[in-house]
Amino acid sequence: MTTVFGIPVQAFLGQLLIGLINGSFYALLSLGLAIIFGLLNIVNFAHGAFYTTGAFVAWFLLQYAGISYWGALIISPLVVGALGMAIERTMLKRLYGLDPLYGLLLTFGLALIIQGLFLKQFGSSGEPYEIPDMFKGGVSLGFMFLPNYRAWVIGFSLILCLTTWYTIEKTRLGSYLRAATENPTLVQAFGINVPLLITLTYGMGVALAALAGVMAAPIYRVSPLMGSDMIIVVFAVVVIGGMGSIMGSIVTGFSLGIIEGLTKVFYPEASNVVIFVIMALVLLVKSAGLFGRAQ
Amino acid sequence: MTTVKAATNASPLAASWRGQKIPIAGMLAVLIAAPFFVYPVVLMKALCFALFACAFNLLIGYVGLLSFGHALFLGSAGYAAAHAAKVWGWNPEFAILFGTAFSAAIGAVVGAIAIRRQGIYFAMVTLALAQMAYFFYLRASFTGGEDGIQAVPRGRMFGLLDLRDTMTMYFVVLAIFTVGFLLIYRTIHSPFGQVLKGIRENEPRAISLGYKPDHYKMVVFVISAALSGLAGGTKAIVFQLASLTDVDWRTSGEVILMTLLGGMGTIFGPAVGAAVIVTLETFPWLGAWVTVAEGLIFVVCVLTFRRGIVGELSRWLKRPL
Numbered sequence: 093m094t095t096v097f098g099i100p101v102q103a104f105l106g107q108l109l110i111g112l113i114n115g116s117f118y119a120l121l122s123l124g125l126a127i128i129f130g131l132l133n134i135v136n137f138a139h140g141a142f143y144t145t146g147a148f149v150a151w152f153l154l155q156y157a158g159i160s161y162w163g164a165l166i167i168s169p170l171v172v173g174a175l176g177m178a179i180e181r182t183m184l185k186r187l188y189g190l191d192p193l194y195g196l197l198l199t200f201g202l203a204l205i206i207q208g209l210f211l212k213q214f215g216s217s218g219e220p221y222e223i224p225d226m227f228k229g230g231v232s233l234g235f236m237f238l239p240n241y242r243a244w245v246i247g248f249s250l251i252l253c254l255t256t257w258y259t260i261e262k263t264r265l266g267s268y269l270r271a272a273t274e275n276p277t278l279v280q281a282f283g284i285n286v287p288l289l290i291t292l293t294y295g296m297g298v299a300l301a302a303l304a305g306v307m308a309a310p311i312y313r314v315s316p317l318m319g320s321d322m323i324i325v326v327f328a329v330v331v332i333g334g335m336g337s338i339m340g341s342i343v344t345g346f347s348l349g350i351i352e353g354l355t356k357v358f359y360p361e362a363s364n365v366v367i368f369v370i371m372a373l374v375l376l377v378k379s380a381g382l383f384g385r386a387q
Numbered sequence: 388m389t390t391v392k393a394a395t396n397a398s399p400l401a402a403s404w405r406g407q408k409i410p411i412a413g414m415l416a417v418l419i420a421a422p423f424f425v426y427p428v429v430l431m432k433a434l435c436f437a438l439f440a441c442a443f444n445l446l447i448g449y450v451g452l453l454s455f456g457h458a459l460f461l462g463s464a465g466y467a468a469a470h471a472a473k474v475w476g477w478n479p480e481f482a483i484l485f486g487t488a489f490s491a492a493i494g495a496v497v498g499a500i501a502i503r504r505q506g507i508y509f510a511m512v513t514l515a516l517a518q519m520a521y522f523f524y525l526r527a528s529f530t531g532g533e534d535g536i537q538a539v540p541r542g543r544m545f546g547l548l549d550l551r552d553t554m555t556m557y558f559v560v561l562a563i564f565t566v567g568f569l570l571i572y573r574t575i576h577s578p579f580g581q582v583l584k585g586i587r588e589n590e591p592r593a594i595s596l597g598y599k600p601d602h603y604k605m606v607v608f609v610i611s612a613a614l615s616g617l618a619g620g621t622k623a624i625v626f627q628l629a630s631l632t633d634v635d636w637r638t639s640g641e642v643i644l645m646t647l648l649g650g651m652g653t654i655f656g657p658a659v660g661a662a663v664i665v666t667l668e669t670f671p672w673l674g675a676w677v678t679v680a681e682g683l684i685f686v687v688c689v690l691t692f693r694r695g696i697v698g699e700l701s702r703w704l705k706r707p708l
Contacts, residue, residue, distance in 0.1 A: 135507050186690060192507050193453050194689050197647065200640060201685025208678030324636060328515040331508060361526060368519035372500050375512065379503040 099357050105236040111353015112346065113242055113311065116249030117143075119345025120304040121326045122333065123256055124297035126341045130273040131293045134184060134195030140323030141206035142298045146172050146305025147314045148210060151221055161224035161310070168306045169299035176298030177291050184294065185287075203320070210316035218315025245307050252303065253342045260338050269293060328371040334384015344382065407654065410708060411572075414655065418561055427557040428625075433665040434564045435622040440645040440657030441571050442614035447643075448652030449575055450607055451587040452502075455510040456517025457615055457642050459497065462634030463520065464490040464616030469536040469629035470529055479542045479550055479624050483563070486620025487613050493520075494612020495605075502604045514636060521634050535630030539623060556625060563621050567614050572654060574610060583607055637678075644681055647688050650695025655708050659697050 095101060121139055128136045149171050150164035159167065179202065187194050227241035260266040272279045272286050280286045305319075312318055333344030348367050356363040374382060421430055439461055446452040468486030471477040477485065501512045524530045531537070541550035550556045574580050586593045586600045593600055623629040632638060641664065649660025668677055688695065694702060701708040 129507075135511065183686065183690060191451075193510065194693070196453070196455075196507060196510055197643065198686060198689040200643075201682045201689065204640065204678050204682030204685065206682075208676070208680075208682055211678065212675045320636075324514055324518045327511040328518075331504070331511050331515065364522040365519045368515050371512070371515055372519075375500050375503050 102236055104357055107353040107357045108350065109236075109238070109242060109353070110356070111350040112246050113349070114352060115346040115349020116246055117304050117308060117322065117345075118326055118329050118349050119253050119342045120249055120300055121322065122329045122341040122345050123253060123338065124300040125326065125330055126333075126335045126338060127256075127260070127269075128294055128297040129335045131269065131276075131290055132180075132184065132188070132195070133192050134187070134199065135192065135327075136294075136297065137196055137199040137323065138179075138202040138206065139199075139298070139301050139326070140319030140321075141203040142172050142176060142301040142319070143305040143308070143322060144210060144316060144319035145175070145206060146302025147221070147309040147318065148305075149302070150306040150309050151219055151314045154221065161306075164306050165303070169302040172302035172305075173295040173299030177295040180291050180294040203323075207316055207320060214316055216315065216317055218313035218318070221309040221314050223310040241310060245311065248307065249304075252300070253345075256300070257338050257342065325367055328367050332367075332371050332374050332381060334381025336381075337383040340381075340383025407572075407707070410655065414658075415565065418564075422554060422557045427553050429665065429669055431557055431560045431625045432622070433662045434560050435618045435625065436642070436645060436661040436665055437658035438564050438567045438621075439615050439618040440642050440649070440661045441568060442611045442618065443642045444646045444651060444653075444657040445571055445574065445607060445611045445614070447646060448656075449580060449583045449587065450604060452505075452604065452608070453510045453643070454501075454513045454608075454611075454639075455643070456497070456513035456515075456636070456639050457611075458634050458636065458638035459513075459517035459520050460490040460494060460612040460615035461619035461622070461638065461642075462524070462629070462631070463493050464619035465623035465629035465633050466524065466530050466536065467616075468620035469539040469623040472542060472624060473536060473539045474529075476540075478546060479544050482542075483617065483620035483624060486623065487616040490616025490619065491609050491613035494609045494616075498605050498608035498612070502601055502608065514639065517634065517639060518636060521631070521636070524631060524634055530629070530631075533631065535628055535632075536623075537628055539627040539629065541624055541627060550624070560621055560625060563617065567617050568658070571614065574607075575654070579603070579606075641681070644685055644688075646695075647693075648684060648695055650698030650701070653695065653697040653701060653708055656695050656697035660695065663696075 121143060125136055125139055128134060128139075146168045149168040150161070153159035153164045153167060154161075183198060183202075184195065187198060223241045227239075227244055230237055230239035230243075232238075258266075260269060268279065268284055268289060272284070272289055276286050308318065329344055329348050330341070332348065333340045335341070348370070351370070352363055352366055355366040362369070418430075418434075439457070442460075443454065443457050446454050464486030466486075467489035468482040471485045472479060472482035497513065497516050500516065501509055504512055525532060529536075541556065543549050544555075544559055548555050548559065550559060575583075582593070582598055582603055585596075586598065586603055590600050619633060622633070645660035645664050646657045647660070648663060649658065650656025664681070667673065667680065673680060692699070697708050
C-alpha cells in the first residue's frame, strides 16, 4: 500500500476530502460575514443560526411538504434571506451609527433565540437528512473512493464562491456595493438607494449561510447546535483572513479546512484547536490578518 | 463609543467616593440580611456571578474592550481551585488564590495576543481563544472531561471556619465579593482608571500625551482576568464542582448579558444584572426557555435599553451609580 509521510494514502486523501468539505462551509460562511461586515459594519453573530435555520427549513420541506433537496436548495435560502431582510429592516437598521459592538450583541441575542427555539423543539441530537438519490454512491478514482455527494458539495461551493466574487468585483451592482462600503453618503447622493442596497446585501449574506446549511444537512445531522459549533471557527477564519477581501475569505476558508483535515491525519488531538492556534500565530506576526488592511 | 460614553458619568474622585459611600453601605446591608430571607445557595451563585460581571465590566465599561471569552477565566480558575482543593488537599483560601493566580496568568497570555486588535476583532479573538481552551479542557485528563471535577471538599477556611455550614460559606463568599468589588471600585477611581477612561474616549490623544495604551490595556485585562478567576475559584468551592459549563461560550455570553442589562460602565450595574439573570434561571417554569429568554433580553436591551437598569436609574437620579 502506498503511503504519504508514513500515513496510508487512503486515510490521507479521506481526511483531505473532509477538510475540503469543511473548508467549503468555512468559505461560504466567512464570505457572507465579510460582505455583511463591509457594508453594515456589523459582525453577524447570527450567521451560524441562519446556517442552522437553512438546514432545518430543508428538513421541514422534505418532512411536511415532500419537497426534495433540489427544491430546498432554492426555497430555503429565499425563506431565510427574507427573514434576514425583515430583521435588518426592523432591528439592525436602528443600530447604524452606533458602536459596531451593539450589532454583535444584537445578533448574538438573535442567535440565542433561534438556537433556543430549535433546541426546545428538537433536542440537541438533531434529525437525519437523507442524501438525494441522484448523489447516492460514488466513484472509485483508483487511489480512493469519492462519494458523489461530497464531490458535489465541494464543486458547488466553489462555483458559489466564485460567482459571489465575480458579482462583487466585476459587475455594476458589485461596484455600487463596493462604493457604498467606502462612502455610503456619497453613493446615496449619486441617487443610489443605499438603504435598499444594505437590506439586499444582508439578505444575500444570510441566504448564502442558509444555502451552506442545506448543503450541510445530508453530511452532518440537522441539529440545533450545528451553527454555533461552526460560527466560532468561522470567526477565527475571518480573523486570520482579515475581512477586507472577498477572495481572501474564500482562499482562507478552503485552506484552513484542508489544514484542519490534515491535522486529523498527523496529530488528531490538535484537530479541534489547530485553526485557533493559527489565528494566534497570525495575530502575533501580522495583526491585520493575511488579507486585511491595517486599521 | 457614543452610547457607552453616555452611560457613564465621570466625576472627580473625592466627590464620587462621598456620593457612593451610601449606596455601597446600603448594598452590603441588604446582602448581610439577605440569607435570612432568601435561599443562601442562590445568593452565593448570584454573588459569584456579580463579581464575575463586575470584573468583566472593568473592560467593556471603562476601556471599551468587549471580551467574548471571559468564561475562560471563570472556568479555568474553577478547575485550578477544585484540583488544588481535591487532589492536593489545599485549604480553601489557598485553593481560591491559586485559581485566581492561574486565571491571571492565562489572562496575561490571552491579553498579549488579543490587545493587538481592537473593537469587533478583539471580541472575535477572545471568543476563539476561549473556545480553544474549551477543547483543551474537554480533552485534558485532570479536568474529568464531560464529568468535570466533582465532590470538591469545601474544607475549613484558615483552618477555622467550617465551610460545610451554608451560612458560614455565605458570609465567606460575601467577604470575597466585597473585597473584589471594592478593589474594582478603587481601580476605576484611581489615576490608573482615569487613564483607562481617557484611552476609551480618545486613544490617539492618550498616545500623544505620552501614555502607552497597550500597557494599560494589558494591566487591566490581567486584573479583570484575575478577579473573574477569584469569582470562578470561589464558585468551584461553593458548588463543589468545576465543569465545562463554566468555560463554555454561553457563559461568556451570559456575563455580557448581565453587564448589559445592569448597565455597562456603572459601578452597581453588573451586580444588579447578575442578580436578575441568576433569579431568572431559578424559575422552574422557564425550563428550556432560558436561552430564548436570554436572547430576547439581549435584543430588547440593545434596541431600547442600552444604558441598562442602573444606567437609567443613575440618569433619573442625576448622579453616578
